[in-house]
Amino acid sequence: xxxxxxxDLVAVQAGEGSVWARxxxxxxSVCRAELEALYQRIAQLKALPTRRPAxxxxxxxxxxxxxxxxxxxxxxxxxxxxxxxxVAALLVFRPFWSKSVDGAELARVKxxxxxxxxxxxxxxxxxxxxxxxxxxxAAALEDGIAAVDGELVRAGTTEPRSxxxxxxxxxxxxxxxxxxxxxxxxxxxxxx
Amino acid sequence: xxxxxxxxxxxxxxxxxxxxxxxEALYRxxxxxxxxxxxxxxxxxxxxxxxxxxxxxxxxxxxxxYRGEGHLWGWIRRIAASKxxxxxxxxxxxxxxxxxxxxxxxxxxxxxxxxxxDLERAFDRLSETSRAVVWLHDVEGHTHEEIAExxxxxxxxxxxxxxxxxxxxxxxxxxxxxxx
Numbered sequence: 417x418x419x420x421x422x423x424d425l426v427a428v429q430a431g432e433g434s435v436w437a438r439x440x441x442x443x444x445s446v447c448r449a450e451l452e453a454l455y456q457r458i459a460q461l462k463a464l465p466t467r468r469p470a471x472x473x474x475x476x477x478x479x480x481x482x483x484x485x486x487x488x489x490x491x492x493x494x495x496x497x498x499x500x501x502x503v504a505a506l507l508v509f510r511p512f513w514s515k516s517v518d519g520a521e522l523a524r525v526k527x528x529x530x531x532x533x534x535x536x537x538x539x540x541x542x543x544x545x546x547x548x549x550x551x552x553x554a555a556a557l558e559d560g561i562a563a564v565d566g567e568l569v570r571a572g573t574t575e576p577r578s579x580x581x582x583x584x585x586x587x588x589x590x591x592x593x594x595x596x597x598x599x600x601x602x603x604x605x606x607x608x
Numbered sequence: 609x610x611x612x613x614x615x616x617x618x619x620x621x622x623x624x625x626x627x628x629x630x631x632e633a634l635y636r637x638x639x640x641x642x643x644x645x646x647x648x649x650x651x652x653x654x655x656x657x658x659x660x661x662x663x664x665x666x667x668x669x670x671x672x673x674y675r676g677e678g679h680l681w682g683w684i685r686r687i688a689a690s691k692x693x694x695x696x697x698x699x700x701x702x703x704x705x706x707x708x709x710x711x712x713x714x715x716x717x718x719x720x721x722x723x724x725x726d727l728e729r730a731f732d733r734l735s736e737t738s739r740a741v742v743w744l745h746d747v748e749g750h751t752h753e754e755i756a757e758x759x760x761x762x763x764x765x766x767x768x769x770x771x772x773x774x775x776x777x778x779x780x781x782x783x784x785x786x787x788x
Contacts, residue, residue, distance in 0.1 A: 422775040423768070450778075457777060458746045460727050469643045469657055477664045478628065484669075488786050555672075 422571040425454050488558075522578075525585040532592040536599060557595040564588045615680045635664050638681065642688045645748065649740045650734055659695060663688040684691050689744055689758055696736045697760075705732045730780040738773035745770055 420428075424437040428451060433441075441447050562586050571581055615637060622630035646659035666687050674683055716769060732737065740759070745766070746752040749759075752766040759766070 421771070422778070423771040426767070426771045426774055430783075453778065454774060457727060457774065457781075461731065461742065462747050464648075464728055464747075466640060467644045467647045467656075468640050469660060470653060473639065473657055473660050473664075474632060477635060477661055477668075478632070479663055480661070481628070481631070481668055545688065 419444065420450065425451050429454055429458070441599070507521065522582055522585065525582065525589055529585060529589050529592065532596055536592065536596055554595060554598045557591050557598065560591045561588060561595070562590065617676070620671070620674070620676070620680065631664075631668055634667065634680075638684050639664075641681065642684065645685065645688050645743065646692045648731075648743045648747070649689075649736065650695060651736070651739070655695055659688060659691045661692045666691070686754075686758070687749060689740075689748070689750070693740060693758055696740060699736075726781055728775070730777050733780060734773055734776060738769055738776070741766055741769040742773045742777075754786070 418440075420437050420440060424433060424440075425434045425447070428441065441451060445541055564584055567584050568581075568588070571584065615634065619630050619633055621633050642663050643656050643660045646663075647653060647656035650656055650659065663684065667684055670687075674680070731742070734742065737759075741755055744755050744758070745752065752763045752770075755761075755766040756763045
């Protein structure tokens with residue numbers, strides 16, 4: 417008599433057994449006992465004691481989270497400085513370009529950007545955030561600022577049109593104003 | 609492992625916002641099941657602790673993408689399983705079978721199912737891949753399709769690994785039973 421293989425039994429246990437295997441099990445007590453043993457093994461596996469970590473891993477996880485956040489802020493800060501340096505170089509070394517660049521307007525927007533950035537520093541990004549939506553928005557805005565900073569850094573090495581450069585700085589100011597609104601609302605919410 | 613712990617939506621929302629207290633609460637809620645899953649698959653407490661850390665760092669990074677479909681444990685368990693399996697792939701050389709295995713053959717008469725400690729010992733003697741398939745399928749309730757996707761293998765691979773692992777477990781338990 418041909419008996420069920422373990423493949424047959426595992427398939428039956430999963431409700432996927434072949435017609436032959438199911439019919440055979442009805443007639444064969446040996447295979448029925450084997451199937452019952454399989455059920456018991458699975459039940460015993462589920463009943464194995466739960467193991468717990470010997471050491472608390474949260475401090476290490478927390479440190480990694482904080483490190484990641486620090487890196488993110490540092491990248492953002494470096495991007496801002498590099499972008500400002502790039503534009504300063506353009507203004508200093510390309511005076512004749514100002515024929516098309518409105519230097520005063522660019523300087524004004526740049527100053528505005530620096531002012532908002534300084535104000536943003538007053539609101540601790542590590543402070544408790546109560547709204548997931550606002551935090552997601554803040555993260556998206558920070559990413560947007562980082563992207564603009566990247567564009568500004570590239571602008572320092574190429575020859576962008578003056579209007580494009582001004583547009584980038586205005587975009588940066590706009591994003592930072594939005595970020596400021598989010599952070600101020602958040603800080604008010606937690607009573608800072 | 610069956611987990612009935614329900615996580616309030618507000619806690620998930622706070623965790624998504626980056627609230628460290630909420631993230632710690634999630635960690636406390638799931639550290640044991642994650643560690644247990646990793647330990648059962650990898651067997652090494654150090655590796656399981658590493659997987660625990662990696663899993664929660666991934667949770668912190670990705671929780672913004674969690675849309676609330678299904679139980680949060682299902683989502684975290686998938687990350688944990690993925691991290692554990694990644695470790696197996698990385699250390700393939702360690703995944704040598706302790707017992708040569710032939711294809712699942714015909715089964716013979718079966719004796720009484722031995723005590724739990726014997727099963728635990730036998731389970732630990734399976735290869736990492738076999739342990740992973742058995743644990744994910746029989747205990748955690750993953751489907752063969754899910755296991756195949758996590759392992760980067762086929763559904764047939766998952767099914768045959770499960771059958772072979774059970775054949776091996778049965779044989780080892782019979783040996784234990786005969787020896788005692």
